[in-house]
Amino acid sequence: MSVADKFKPKERKMKMWSNGKIIVAPKNITSLNFVLHYGSPAVWEGIRCYRQNDGTSEIFRLHHHINRFFDSAKIINLNIPFSKSDLLEACKALIAANGGGDLYIRPIAYSNQDAESVRSKNGHAVNVDIYTFPIPPLHDRKEGGIRVIVSSHRRGYPQFQMQAKTPANYTFSQLAKSEMEMAHVDDVFFMDNQGFVVEATVANIFVIKDGLVFTPPNNGSILEGITRATMLEMFLDTGNLFRHHKQVIQGVGEKNITRADLYTADEVFICGTYAEVVPVVEIDGRKIGDGKPGQLTKMVQNDYQKLVRGIR
Numbered sequence: 001m002s003v004a005d006k007f008k009p010k011e012r013k014m015k016m017w018s019n020g021k022i023i024v025a026p027k028n029i030t031s032l033n034f035v036l037h038y039g040s041p042a043v044w045e046g047i048r049c050y051r052q053n054d055g056t057s058e059i060f061r062l063h064h065h066i067n068r069f070f071d072s073a074k075i076i077n078l079n080i081p082f083s084k085s086d087l088l089e090a091c092k093a094l095i096a097a098n099g100g101g102d103l104y105i106r107p108i109a110y111s112n113q114d115a116e117s118v119r120s121k122n123g124h125a126v127n128v129d130i131y132t133f134p135i136p137p138l139h140d141r142k143e144g145g146i147r148v149i150v151s152s153h154r155r156g157y158p159q160f161q162m163q164a165k166t167p168a169n170y171t172f173s174q175l176a177k178s179e180m181e182m183a184h185v186d187d188v189f190f191m192d193n194q195g196f197v198v199e200a201t202v203a204n205i206f207v208i209k210d211g212l213v214f215t216p217p218n219n220g221s222i223l224e225g226i227t228r229a230t231m232l233e234m235f236l237d238t239g240n241l242f243r244h245h246k247q248v249i250q251g252v253g254e255k256n257i258t259r260a261d262l263y264t265a266d267e268v269f270i271c272g273t274y275a276e277v278v279p280v281v282e283i284d285g286r287k288i289g290d291g292k293p294g295q296l297t298k299m300v301q302n303d304y305q306k307l308v309r310g311i312r
C-alpha cells in the first residue's frame with residue numbers, strides 16, 4: 001500500500017473551512033471557473049501543523065504563512081475578503097475541529113467568476129477555503145537522499161510573479177514532472193534567465209562547501225521559502241541550535257549558484273514546508289560529496305525536527 005493510499009480514507013472525512021464556516025463536504029467548483037482557465041487570480045499557502053512533544057498541536061510559522069498569503073494576493077491584485085487575524089483563527093479552529101496532530105493546511109483564495117472573458121470583472125466574488133489533510137511522518141517517506149537534474153526550463157520570468165504563490169506559477173511543476181520521469185530522478189533544479197540555479201520544484205536550495213553555507217538570493221526568481229528563512233536563522237544563530245556546529249560553519253549567506261558550485265559542493269539539500277529538509281546526493285549524474293547525505297545536512301534535519309516539534 002502506498003503512503004498516499006494509506007492516508008486517503010481519512011482525508012475524505014476531514015472537515016474544511018469555507019468562507020467563514022467549518023463544513024464537512026468539500027464543495028465543487030464549476031469547470032467554467034475563471035482560475036481553471038487562466039491560472040489566476042488565485043493564491044494559496046502550504047502550512048504544517050505538528051504534534052508536539054507534550055502532545056499538543058502547533059502550527060509552524062503560521063503568521064509567516066498568512067503574511068505571505070496576503071503578499072501573494074497583493075502581487076496579483078486579488079482582494080481577500082477576510083482579515084489576517086480571521087484566517088489565523090480559521091486555521092487554528094480547523095485544526096481543532098479535525099482533532100490536531102500532523103496535518104498539512106492548504107488555504108486558497110480564488111476568484112469565483114466565470115471564464116467568459118480573459119479580463120476579470122471588477123468586484124468579482126473571491127472565495128477563501130482552507131483544507132487540511134494528514135501528512136505522513138518523515139520516517140514513512142523516502143529515506144536517504146534524492147537524485148536531481150537541472151531542468152531545461154528557465155524560472156526567471158516573469159520576474160516578480162515567482163514571489164507570489166499563485167497557481168499559474170506551478171505550470172513549472174508540471175513541466176518538471178515529465179523531465180523527472182524521463183531522467184528517472186526525484187526532482188529538478190531550475191535556472192533563471194542568467195543561468196544561475198535558483199530553486200527546486202517546490203523547495204529552496206542550500207549548498208555547503210568548505211564550511212560555507214549558501215542559498216540563492218531572492219532576485220525575483222524564487223519563492224522566498226519560510227523554511228529557507230528558518231534554515232538561515234538556524235545556521236546564523238550560533239548561540240542556540242547550532243552552538244555545537246560552530247567550528248565547522250565559517251559563513252552563511254546568499255550567493256548566486258552555478259551548476260559548477262553544485263557539482264563541487266560538499267553537501268546540497270533542499271527545504272520546504274512539505275519536504276522539510278531533504279539531502280541531495282546526485283546532480284546531473286555527479287555524486288555530491290561521497291554520494292550520501294552530508295553530515296551538516298543530517299544535523300540540520302535533526303534540529304529542524306526538534307524545532308517544529310517543540311523539543312529542546
Ligand code: PMP
Pocket residue numbers: 046199200201202203204222223224225226227228271272273274
Ligand atoms: N519554492 C516553491 C516554488 C514552493 O512552492 C515552495 C513550497 N511552498 C518553496 C519554494 C518552499 O517554501 P516554504 O519553505 O515556505 O514552504
